[in-house]
Amino acid sequence: MHPAYALSDAATVLSPALVFFPDLIRRNVARVVEMAGGPHRLRPHVKTHKTREIARLLLDAGVTRHKCATVAEAEMLAAAGAPDVLVAYPLVGPNTRRLAELARRFPGTTFSTLVDHPASARALSAAVAAAGVTVGAVLDLDVGQHRTGVPVGDAAADLYKLAASLPGLVPAGFQLYDGHNNQPDRAAREAGVREFLAPVLELRAKVEAAGVPVPRLVCGGTPSFPVHAALTDIPGVECSPGTFVLHDAGYGSKYADLAGITPAAVLVTRVVSRPTPDRVTLDLGTKAVAPDPPLEKRVTLLDFPEYRTVGHNEEHLIVETAGAAKYAPGDVVFALPGHVCPTVALHRDVLVAEGGKVVGRWAVAARDRVLTV
Ligand SMILES: Cc1ncc(COP(=O)(O)O)c(C=O)c1O
Numbered sequence: 001m002h003p004a005y006a007l008s009d010a011a012t013v014l015s016p017a018l019v020f021f022p023d024l025i026r027r028n029v030a031r032v033v034e035m036a037g038g039p040h041r042l043r044p045h046v047k048t049h050k051t052r053e054i055a056r057l058l059l060d061a062g063v064t065r066h067k068c069a070t071v072a073e074a075e076m077l078a079a080a081g082a083p084d085v086l087v088a089y090p091l092v093g094p095n096t097r098r099l100a101e102l103a104r105r106f107p108g109t110t111f112s113t114l115v116d117h118p119a120s121a122r123a124l125s126a127a128v129a130a131a132g133v134t135v136g137a138v139l140d141l142d143v144g145q146h147r148t149g150v151p152v153g154d155a156a157a158d159l160y161k162l163a164a165s166l167p168g169l170v171p172a173g174f175q176l177y178d179g180h181n182n183q184p185d186r187a188a189r190e191a192g193v194r195e196f197l198a199p200v201l202e203l204r205a206k207v208e209a210a211g212v213p214v215p216r217l218v219c220g221g222t223p224s225f226p227v228h229a230a231l232t233d234i235p236g237v238e239c240s241p242g243t244f245v246l247h248d249a250g251y252g253s254k255y256a257d258l259a260g261i262t263p264a265a266v267l268v269t270r271v272v273s274r275p276t277p278d279r280v281t282l283d284l285g286t287k288a289v290a291p292d293p294p295l296e297k298r299v300t301l302l303d304f305p306e307y308r309t310v311g312h313n314e315e316h317l318i319v320e321t322a323g324a325a326k327y328a329p330g331d332v333v334f335a336l337p338g339h340v341c342p343t344v345a346l347h348r349d350v351l352v353a354e355g356g357k358v359v360g361r362w363a364v365a366a367r368d369r370v371l372t373v
């Protein structure tokens with residue numbers, strides 16, 4: 001277990017709890033800034049932490065560009081003083097009006113969002129024009145994940161030009177999110193990026209030759225970050241990792257080229273039962289740690305004998321271990337979440353630990369779908 005996780009006051013911590021370690025968060029931010037070649041090459045995704053405090057910590061590190069997935073996250077960022085916020089999600093229905101309202105309320109922040117269909121571009125334009133504001137339109141390119149976005153090609157160019165021509169929309173660049181590009185091997189991720197990059201650069205040149213600027217390419221998440229960070233010869237590359245701030249057991253054990261980034265969010269849990277001689281049951285159910293990784297990767301228990309996770313219910317995590325006899329109800333166990341982002345969203349607030357003890361509490365402010373807008 002990382003020495004920073006040891007808490008002298010663990011006995012008084014209500015479990016299950018999620019604890020953030022700001023010293024480690026600052027180190028992760030500093031490492032990523034260094035790998036990126038400066039804060040101006042970053043547009044970190046706020047969805048991992050959803051807290052005002054980490055947004056401010058990034059602003060203090062010189063990061064001015066931010067990415068988010070929800071209007072609530074965008075509001076939290078703008079209220080924290082972020083000057084440039086990309087809502088990297090297709091906004092439809094009432095959310096177009098909500099973004100327009102944010103742009104009206106926070107004139108010191110430049111907002112942008114994704115477009116990947118003429119209908120949503122028109123609806124966005126109508127909402128922002130009605131509010132008398134402008135927002136950036138970032139063309140969402142499908143570079144292989146096949147989740148959202150348009151394929152790289154002539155239709156993509158036409159959509160971007162259409163968005164640029166609509167009232168209230170300003171052409172703001174392309175998003176290339178390659179979440180599928182998550183192979184452990186760095187060379188495989190590099191090959192993945194090489195495969196989609198050349199056609200994207202051709203598209204950019206074509207669109208710019210037609211007089212429509214493409215000021216930025218917003219690239220990737222944490223796994224492909226080291227690869228995108230190395231694209232220093234391409235103007236306007238902004239790397240958009242999110243998970244790195246807190247990191248987790250899932251990414252932590254997988255990518256050798258992310259060395260120096262340390263999990264900075266730890267779960268404090270307790271043994272609540274030892275129902276059989278080889279079973280230990282913890283108060284770390286699916287309401288405290290995200291259940292989206294496969295059972296065996298859902299949590300990593302720290303300083304714990306070899307074990308196998310055999311069950312996970314709303315309030316219980318059940319593990320089998322030959323070392324169960326060492327544990328009694330009430331014992332504290334530390335654990336890393338397999339997937340930290342949805343784990344954070346399960347907690348209304350998190351504990352903050354410094355110098356080996358709990359020193360405060362941060363609200364997971366953008367966990368709510370609606371703040372004020
Ligand atoms: C559009 C987009 N950008 C960036 C990220 C950040 O990726 P990661 O969590 O790997 O850091 C995500 C993650 O889901 C995303 O969906």
